Amino acid sequence: MCNCRCSHDVRVKRHRSFLFAKMEAEGLLAPLSLSAKFEGSFAYLTVRDRLPTILTKVIDTLHRNKDNFFKEYGEEGTQAEKTAISFLSKLRNELQTDKPVLALIDNAEDTEAWNEYMQRQQDLMEDGNPVSWFKSPWLYVECYMYRKIQEALYMNPPMDKFDVFKEGKTQSYFESQQAIKSLCTYLQELITNMENMTAIQLRDNFLKLLQVSLWGNKCDLSISAGQDNSQKSSPIDSLPDLQRFILVDDSSIVWSTLAAAQGSGSSGMKHTRVDIVLDNAGFELVTDLVLADFLVSAGLAKQIRFHGKSIPWFVSDVTKQDFEWTIMQTMAANHKWMSASGVQWKHFVKEGTWSYHDHSFWTLPHEFCDMAVDAADLYSTLQGSDMILFKGDLNYRKLTGDRKWEHTVPFDQALRGFQPAPLCSLRTLKADVQVGLQPGQAEKLSSQDPDWMTNGKYAVVQFSNPHREQ
Ligand code: F6P
Ligand code: MG
Numbered sequence: 001m002c003n004c005r006c007s008h009d010v011r012v013k014r015h016r017s018f019l020f021a022k023m024e025a026e027g028l029l030a031p032l033s034l035s036a037k038f039e040g041s042f043a044y045l046t047v048r049d050r051l052p053t054i055l056t057k058v059i060d061t062l063h064r065n066k067d068n069f070f071k072e073y074g075e076e077g078t079q080a081e082k083t084a085i086s087f088l089s090k091l092r093n094e095l096q097t098d099k100p101v102l103a104l105i106d107n108a109e110d111t112e113a114w115n116e117y118m119q120r121q122q123d124l125m126e127d128g129n130p131v132s133w134f135k136s137p138w139l140y141v142e143c144y145m146y147r148k149i150q151e152a153l154y155m156n157p158p159m160d161k162f163d164v165f166k167e168g169k170t171q172s173y174f175e176s177q178q179a180i181k182s183l184c185t186y187l188q189e190l191i192t193n194m195e196n197m198t199a200i201q202l203r204d205n206f207l208k209l210l211q212v213s214l215w216g217n218k219c220d221l222s223i224s225a226g227q228d229n230s231q232k233s234s235p236i237d238s239l240p241d242l243q244r245f246i247l248v249d250d251s252s253i254v255w256s257t258l259a260a261a262q263g264s265g266s267s268g269m270k271h272t273r274v275d276i277v278l279d280n281a282g283f284e285l286v287t288d289l290v291l292a293d294f295l296v297s298a299g300l301a302k303q304i305r306f307h308g309k310s311i312p313w314f315v316s317d318v319t320k321q322d323f324e325w326t327i328m329q330t331m332a333a334n335h336k337w338m339s340a341s342g343v344q345w346k347h348f349v350k351e352g353t354w355s356y357h358d359h360s361f362w363t364l365p366h367e368f369c370d371m372a373v374d375a376a377d378l379y380s381t382l383q384g385s386d387m388i389l390f391k392g393d394l395n396y397r398k399l400t401g402d403r404k405w406e407h408t409v410p411f412d413q414a415l416r417g418f419q420p421a422p423l424c425s426l427r428t429l430k431a432d433v434q435v436g437l438q439p440g441q442a443e444k445l446s447s448q449d450p451d452w453m454t455n456g457k458y459a460v461v462q463f464s465n466p467h468r469e470q
Helices: 008-025 042-064 066-073 076-096 109-124 138-153 168-176 175-197 201-217 235-245 252-260 283-297 319-331 337-352 368-374 374-382 390-397 442-450
Strands: 246-249 273-277 303-308 354-358 387-391 423-428 458-464
Touching: 042 066, 042 076, 042 138, 066 076, 066 442, 076 138, 138 303, 168 283, 168 319, 168 368, 175 201, 175 235, 175 283, 175 337, 175 390, 201 235, 201 252, 201 283, 201 458, 235 246, 252 387, 252 458, 273 283, 283 303, 283 319, 283 337, 283 442, 303 319, 319 337, 319 354, 337 354, 387 390
Parallel strands: 246 458, 273 303, 273 387, 303 354, 387 423
Antiparallel strands: 423 458
């Protein structure tokens, strides 16, 4: 501390900026969060255009279902629908006019966590400005919007179980029927020939299905604000043409890690467990189930734990109901190989080889580096995994904290200590955060395709292993 006569406040401020400068120099500080406060950025355009469009569609959905609410709940249903619509119209107006975000009042399991997080955001605001839609981190306000949609339903009890995004998810599954048929046919052929497969063939097929699951992530309904975004062409046939759009491809390390896990048990063979943190329903979920089936059928995993959302989320994300519905629909399909796949999946669930889990942390706005402290139970569950596959863009944003990282920063560094087990992100790029690129790679992409970070044409398979030797 200095000996001059400056005020206590000034000295505290100086000391603080000294500490910040030191931490920055030592690489301990993370870069700024992406935010709509950066005018013209993708975050700005999302908050200005895409989020109000999504809210409008939610309002329309409630309105279109008003007769159903009346049939099911009578006058109480009609009243609930009206109250929810006016709540959501007000929310849209607050968003568009950059009003402060408000604490949640619905007394749900996660309400306190949300309000506590809002306080954290408040503490980060400059000059005591309130946390608001255009001034706060994009990740926070976007998650908050989906949680507020749920509040509108929680506050109007007969509707609290209604999934405002169900119709879109169902439609996207049906619009991808051809692709699903061809994928299930491919899977069943593989399973029939599995016994005669050489190790190299096994590896090649694993890599193919990993890529199918990767590109399945193109089909989310949030980036298209709910418009049809389903898979029309044969997924396996498209792979060679898509290869050059994979910017980082760690898939062979994923394979070798899984293969090594097989022999690491005390008795030689290990009870390998793979966790899949799901993203979207519809075609993407089918690609994840196909990959999971292959892992089990090929003996690469003994157990698969799927992690999904406990409330409707980001338009197309998987809930327990979507998970079960997809398996039932596939089982009931009028197509030999589709239904054979569905029957097998149902069996995996019944015998416990596959299990579905949800945890409120997946629908909180936190970066994943907060998980060890803010959801210690989930973190320790994940620590028991041999490989965690994180699907999709939002999971990538949470893995990297949705920050303005330099593109060449290593993936491990951007995880900021989040390393419960070997993990891999399978993500098509739909937000302007990307790490782990080679020097010059981002510049080249920017000159060839200025929207490369957000147009969903590019993808990454990025791996991190806490046990990796340095
Ligand atoms: O609305 C923004 C966004 O988070 C984008 O980053 C992304 O396009 C989408 O929503 C969600 O994508 P995904 O379903 O792949 O997580
Ligand atoms: Mg999604």
